[in-house]
Amino acid sequence: MAYRxxxxxxxxxxxxxxxxxxxxxxxxxxxxxxxxxxxxxxDGVKISxxxxxxxxxxxxxxxxxxxxxxxxxxxxxIARHSRHFKMITAQISMTKPKQNRLWQEIxxxxxxxxxxxxxxxxxxxxxxxxxxxxxxxxxxxxxVEAQAAALYFKSxxxxxxxxxxxxxxxxxxxxxxxxxxxxxxxSIVCYGFEPSIGIHHHSQLNNFNLAxxxxxxxxxxxxxxVVSYLEKTVDSELSKEDRYQLVDIVNYDMGTQGEKHVIHxxxxxxxxSYNSVLLGNRNELxxxxxxxxxRHKYE
Numbered sequence: 001m002a003y004r005x006x007x008x009x010x011x012x013x014x015x016x017x018x019x020x021x022x023x024x025x026x027x028x029x030x031x032x033x034x035x036x037x038x039x040x041x042x043d044g045v046k047i048s049x050x051x052x053x054x055x056x057x058x059x060x061x062x063x064x065x066x067x068x069x070x071x072x073x074x075x076x077x078i079a080r081h082s083r084h085f086k087m088i089t090a091q092i093s094m095t096k097p098k099q100n101r102l103w104q105e106i107x108x109x110x111x112x113x114x115x116x117x118x119x120x121x122x123x124x125x126x127x128x129x130x131x132x133x134x135x136x137x138x139x140x141x142x143x144v145e146a147q148a149a150a151l152y153f154k155s156x157x158x159x160x161x162x163x164x165x166x167x168x169x170x171x172x173x174x175x176x177x178x179x180x181x182x183x184x185x186x187s188i189v190c191y192g193f194e195p196s197i198g199i200h201h202h203s204q205l206n207n208f209n210l211a212x213x214x215x216x217x218x219x220x221x222x223x224x225x226v227v228s229y230l231e232k233t234v235d236s237e238l239s240k241e242d243r244y245q246l247v248d249i250v251n252y253d254m255g256t257q258g259e260k261h262v263i264h265x266x267x268x269x270x271x272x273s274y275n276s277v278l279l280g281n282r283n284e285l286x287x288x289x290x291x292x293x294x295r296h297k298y299e
Contacts, residue, residue: 002036002060002264005247009240011044016054036264037061037182039247041069061186063179069243070171071178076189087192090278091210094199100139102277103200105285106216107140108133113220113290114152120292121227125155139200145216156223157231168234169226175238176222176246177215183250183264184218185211187271214270218254220290221263225249228293253296254288262296263288 008014012024020029021038038060040047052075055062062075115129129152135144153161157169164170185208188195198209206212225246226234234242253260261269266288273286 002034002058003251003262004030004034005037005039005250006030006035007039007041007244007247008045009041011042012046014045014047014051016051021051021055032058032060035060036250037063037179037247039063039065039071039243041065041243043067059186059190061182063182068171069238070175071182074182074185076182076186084192087275087278088194088197091194091197094278097138098277099199102274102285103140103213104136104138105287106199106213107145108136109287109289110145110216110219111136111148113217113288114148114223116290117220117224117227118152118155120224120290121156123155125151129155156227166236168236168238169231171236171238172226172230172234172242172246173222175243176225176249177219179247179249180218180222180263180267181208181211181215184214184267184271187264187267188214191271191275193271193274214267214274217287218263218267221252221254221288222246222249224290224293225252248295251296253291253294255291256286256288260291260294260296261288 006023008023012027015022016032019032021032021035022029032054035055035058038055040063052062056075056077059077063071064073064075066072111129111133115126118124118126118129129148132144132148135142153163161169185195188210193210195208195210196206199213201209201212203209229245230242250264252263254263254266256266256269269286270288273282276282277285
């Protein structure tokens with residue numbers, strides 16, 4: 001299983017030799033099969049289309065960051081599924097009642113994870129957030145998700161906190177969300193799905209509507225991580241160390257059905273369950289549950 005996340009912060013050449021990714025002038029060589037993602041943070045990095053293709057062949061995710069070091073572009077290994085057309089047809093054919101039921105599942109678990117985050121962080125209002133789960137109807141037509149979020153973020157970061165503000169906390173949250181969104185997008189295309197066809201999100205300007213559906217229950221993991229490791233030290237801009245830690249979040253565990261799985265594997269399990277739902281082999285998604293922070297131990 002790929003587990004290494006590489007962040008490049010200086011101007012170097014990246015090449016491939018003997019199934020090894022070579023960073024710089026042989027400064028570092030990493031087996032291609034070990035790489036989960038590659039983050040390019042410096043605009044002086046030189047990488048060829050051939051190297052990008054080889055990374056794609058190994059299902060490696062490549063992030064290209066902007067001048068604020070936030071992931072701005074994602075290079076995905078697309079159309080590697082043998083039944084691509086079949087899966088797109090299944091997505092398009094999904095009935096509205098089924099879409100509404102799946103979105104209800106996702107929102108309920110998102111709210112449960114937000115309540116768990118407050119509980120684990122020792123914040124107030126966890127019980128109230130838990131109770132709001134019961135209000136979620138099919139398709140969340142009363143928008144309980146937004147009501148829970150309004151209370152949740154003020155409980156977690158203080159009454160004056162607003163998600164739209166430019167500060168270190170929001171920068172860390174946005175960076176972490178971007179990392180997970182890219183991981184989810186990769187899994188979606190590897191399973192043969194069209195990422196622009198969402199369950200709830202349907203923006204014509206968004207190529208990753210389905211990823212924005214699936215990320216919702218994972219967001220509380222980023223929030224919990226930021227509170228636990230970065231809240232007291234992060235400045236208005238993320239340091240190199242802050243970004244290293246946030247990239248590593250995919251190597252932490254989440255729960256499902258009494259088991260623990262590393263996040264990037266949990267993402268695959270959720271997308272695989274969506275595959276089974278579309279094909280009529282199961283009725284519910286396998287959605288992650290927030291648990292106490294634990295970095296996965298690879299054997």
